Amino acid sequence: MxxxxxxxxxxxxxxxxxxxxxxxxxxxxxxxxxxxxxxxKESPTPGDDFGSVKAPPPKGDGIxxxxxxxxxxxxxxxxxxxxxxxxxxxxxxxxxxxxxxxxxxxxxxxxxxDQVSPTDIVPDVLLDAAVEGERQLSRGTPANAVIAAWVALEDACRSAGVRDDDSRTAAELVTAVLRSHRVDRAPLDTLAALYREARFSRHPIGEEQRTAAREALVRVQADLRQTLARLEHERSVSR
The missing domain is CATH 1.10.287 (Helix Hairpins)
Structure with missing residues (x-):
């Protein structure tokens, strides 16, 4: 159940x-x-004589x-x-x-x-996508740049064959995959929120949002590099 x-x-x-x-x-x-x-009917009260005259029952609703x-x-x-x-x-x-x-x-x-898709994505592929997303932030308008930065992460998941059911959005899937490689949730939430704001909001997206997206991507890259270093250390120890 x-x-x-x-x-x-x-x-x-x-x-x-x-x-x-x-x-x-x-x-x-x-x-x-x-x-x-x-x-x-209620049982007769002890002590009542059968021959005695009883008072008529009170009128009511029958209860x-x-x-x-x-x-x-x-x-x-x-x-x-x-x-x-x-x-x-x-x-x-x-x-x-x-x-x-x-x-x-x-x-x-x-x-x-935090569930990971059955397809394992090596962290260096995600790191390359994060670096590419940072490059995208230097191009075009702030809104298009923020959208392209997040799409680069989504494309990395799709190119690796990650698929999911309808229980999660694409943003939730990307977050789950990156979280599986010990990427902090805070910059991922920031990137996802900036992506939604740039794609669906009607107010202008300025340089402030571009800068915030770049800072979040830098943090994502730092976490992925730490994961790569840890995996390399584990491989060297196991040899």
């Missing part, structure tokens, strides 16, 4: 449990456990209530307290279950964000 279905099941169970607890609390222990005979004239008050209070404790425990259990379901869903989304 997926996390989303588990969350729905927990939610429905929580609603059903709370409705049942609310009904029991509203009915009260006496109303719930009142004795009735098979005809739906019969239990005769509690001989119920001990401390028993009623004890049962009510017990039911309140049970209701409180049920509420706590439901809240804990919902919290765990939400936490599992959040963790699963984090795992999807």
């Amino acid at each position: 997926t996390v989303e279905r588990r969350g729905v099941a927990v939610g429905l169970g929580a609603v059903a449990t709370l409705l049942l607890a609310a009904w029991v609390s509203a009915a009260g222990p006496v109303g719930v456990f009142a004795r009735k005979d098979f005809s739906g 019969k209530t239990a005769d509690v004239r001989h119920a001990d008050p401390w028993i009623v209070d004890a049962v009510e307290l017990l039911m309140k404790l049970v209701l409180a425990i049920v509420v706590v259990i439901v809240l804990v279950a919902i919290g765990r379901a939400l936490l599992d869903r959040w963790r699963s989304r984090e795992a999807v964000d």
Whole structure:
């Protein structure tokens, strides 16, 4: 069962449990456990004589209530307290279950964000794409330059054969691939935001956005170079 279905099941169970607890609390222990005979009428009160004249039943909507004239008050209070404790425990259990379901869903989304495509892209290919993106930033208008810088990263993923389903956008896929090579998320988020701004916004894109994109790409290149150095060190040690 997926996390989303588990969350729905927990939610429905929580609603059903709370409705049942609310009904029991509203009915009260006496109303719930009142004795009735098979005809739906209350059992006769002990001590009533069959020959005595009984007062006519009060007119109403037909709802019969239990005769509690001989119920001990401390028993009623004890049962009510017990039911309140049970209701409180049920509420706590439901809240804990919902919290765990939400936490599992959040963790699963984090795992999807950082999931790597089955096709492995070597970091030097991504580094070349980041360098090419920086070169693109020096050409054309700021808007076109920012778009070209990000497209260079997307093209590197496509040329390596990375494919994904419809659960993630192209920007999310590029971010996941770069994250798999220990690239910090902050410059990737900056580049993706600048790309969306340059492509879809109607306000002008200026040199400020070009500069921000260049700084982000420099940080991406630095992280990829560190990854390459680490891999080279591991290969040299294993020899």
